[in-house]
Amino acid sequence: MSYLETISIEDTANVAKIEPKGRSRFITLSINGERHEITVKPRKMLIEVIRDTVGLTGTKGSCSSGTCGACTVLLSGRPVLSCITLAVECDGKEIRTVEDLAENGKLSALQEAFLDQGAVQCGFCTPGMLMSATALLERHSKPSLAQIKKGLEGNLCRCTGYNAIVDAVLQVSGQGVTPVMK
Amino acid sequence: MILYDFDYERPNTLQEATALLRQTEGKARLLAGGTDLLPNMRVQVLKPTMLISLGAITPRPPQAELDGSIRIDALTRLADLENSEFVRREIPMLAESAHVVGGNQIRQVATLGGNLCQETRCLYLNQEHDYQFTAPCYKRNGDCCYPFPGNKPGTCWSVYMSDTAPALIALSANVDIIGEAGVRTVPAETLFTGNSLEPLWLARTEIISSVVVPPIPTGFGWGYHKSTIRGGLEFAMANIAVALWLENDRKTCAGARIVVGAVSEGPLRALATEKSLVGQVLNADLLWKAADDASNEINPLPHHGFTRNYLNENIRVYLRRTLITAFERAYGMDA
Structure with a gap:
């Protein structure tokens, strides 16, 4: 009998109560018209996904607390602060960053x-x-x-x-x- | 970024959300706009083990009830509230109070319910406790109030800074709260405990579902002012909401509500001054005196570097102007 089989369902429920697992979630984002399927921890902010996972570094992060506006992106057409928006909250939504403004290398x-x-x-x-x-x-x-x-x-x-x-x-x-x- | 892991759920109804809150024994928090919650989690004032997102629930648009009152879903975003033609026409004071909250990007996601349920603020509390401000204060289960070390043990002087709460209290609004035992309705005014450690009379398993503004009386006038340094993207040093309604002669005061927020553990009402105005034939001198009385009646907590004296004077001056504006609107001079 392996170790895993000895743990009953009740035990795992108790473990989950004490220590949050922060289990990753699979989300789909449309960033500048491109579809991105990513697995993220719930604690990841939208700006971390845009800059670090997707690699669009045009969006700047500064205060991380929603007081400066440098990280503004458009979420479903609304300007929002990506440093205080959880990436998992944006599942299935359309995001536009500053890279979306120029077309074919020509500034808007x-x-x-x-x-x-x-x-x-x-x-x-x-x-x-x-x-x-x-x-x-x-x-x-x-x-x-x-x-x-x-x-x-x-x-x-x-x-x-x-x-x-x-x-x-x-x-x-x-x-x-x-x-x-x- | 948030430096610790938490669980995340996304229920489809408020009932499911209350069930989740019950299961987690109050260690979870609701996530609506997150503009207050997430920065507080970043500096670890709050450390919920689970976030229950309300993002899957679509708010109903503000609508008039059969009895003439107006019901506003607590999940209504502040930007939708300030831009709603219906709200601007029917309850302009609420639209104005939503209009002055934070910055544009904040209002695009922040909700009315979240604005009411926001955490109290203080210069010491809302800081990253890593290299300075490392000792925990009462609100972080510490043993001293560091900004005010002379406070009685267990007394926290952080300030409740909602901009919409004073307006809702001046409008005599009620809030519907969904809990384990079903829905209960309480006046917005009775939501506040007067204790910054737990600013709201709201159990951990309860959710504010909607706000109901009763019918506006005839001869009604309102005034709203938020005192700030920059005039945008900041919390108030004091905010003032005034509701006045007149008798049919359009001179005699039939009722008044004067509410001052962001200077205490919850919004304060100048009850004695309100009472003294009723039945009086209003004029500028009387309103000036009322502003003086009210500013003496209200005892602000010093906060964010503003002294008690300064706040008293600030409230005195702006309350004069706000009362006059409210009277002019009630009289019909602004039309």
């Missing part, structure tokens, strides 16, 4: 507007800013200044002072802001 209009306005300095907040702005522009094609500020309020930037970023969103939505860097 929003990314070009960021360059035109000098809205990128150190660049660490930029992927999050871009995703928040994308979500905003998908909701409102011509957002007002107040809507832009509210839409980007969850993203901190220590370099630009924000004005250039707001201008970039105004420029790309065709609201009378001309490029300053070209």
Whole structure:
């Protein structure tokens, strides 16, 4: 009789009560239109899966506590913080990261507007800013200044002072802001 | 990242979730938006052995009941609440209070029920206890309150910072709670224990299923203010919710509710001031005096570097403005 056979079902139930196993789960994610089938521990955050498992390092992680917005990705079209989202919670959902914006190596209009306005300095907040702005522009094609500020309020930037970023969103939505860097 | 393993379940109904909570003897936590729970698990203020995800349950949209009250599913996301035409028209104070919570990304996933059930906060408590702040305080089963060492033994002065709770109390809302014995309905106001170690009268096996806002009285006006430093993406230093309703002459106060949140173990009501306003013909001087009285009546806990004196003054000034706004809305001047 092997060791395993001597353990009754009740015993294993008791063991499970004392020590959580954190059993891995099989999940399916659609990241930038690509289907990924992965096995993850429940404690893994979405950003860890995106950066470490899938290898898309455009999404930046900074505060790990949901206070800076650098890790913003679009989950079913909503901007969410991937550092405080469990990967298992996203099973079967569609995720878009900053790598999804450029097409065939050509930057999107929003990314070009960021360059035109000098809205990128150190660049660490930029992927999050871009995703928040994308979500905003998908909701409102011509957002007002107040809507832009509210839409980007969850993203901190220590370099630009924000004005250039707001201008970039105004420029790309065709609201009378001309490029300053070209 | 979270540094320890936990189990994860994803029930399809709230009943299944309560059954799971019962099985795990209260060592599990419910996961809705996770914007409060997961950071707290990261710094290990909370260490549940299991997370019960409510992600598989779709909330019903806010709807009017037959008696005119409005039922809001506790799983309604704050962004959906602030953007809902129906909520903005019928209960604008709740939409406004949802609008000022955290940042945009937080509101996209955070839920109304989760906002009510959030953990209390303190500069010492919500820190990673690895290289500094290593000694556990009362809330972490320690033996001292390090920010306030003079506190009586076992007294925790962490602050309950929900933005929606004061608005719901001012609106006299009720909450439906699903537990082992079925559903019970309690006023939102009676949910708070006044003890930061266990801020809510909610058993570990109970779940807030919905919030019911009773019909708004005629001649109603509201005011809501959240005092912050930056004006976005932060917790309040104080938040103020005022509900006023007038007699048919549109001058005499028929009732008032003044609630101040984020300065104590739970939202506080200025009961004596509310009482003194009823039956009075309202004017600016009277409302200013009421704001002074209320700020004296409310005893804020010093928190996050703000002294008791400063908070009192802050509440005094903003309560004046909020009361005036509420009166103007009740009178119909804002229309």
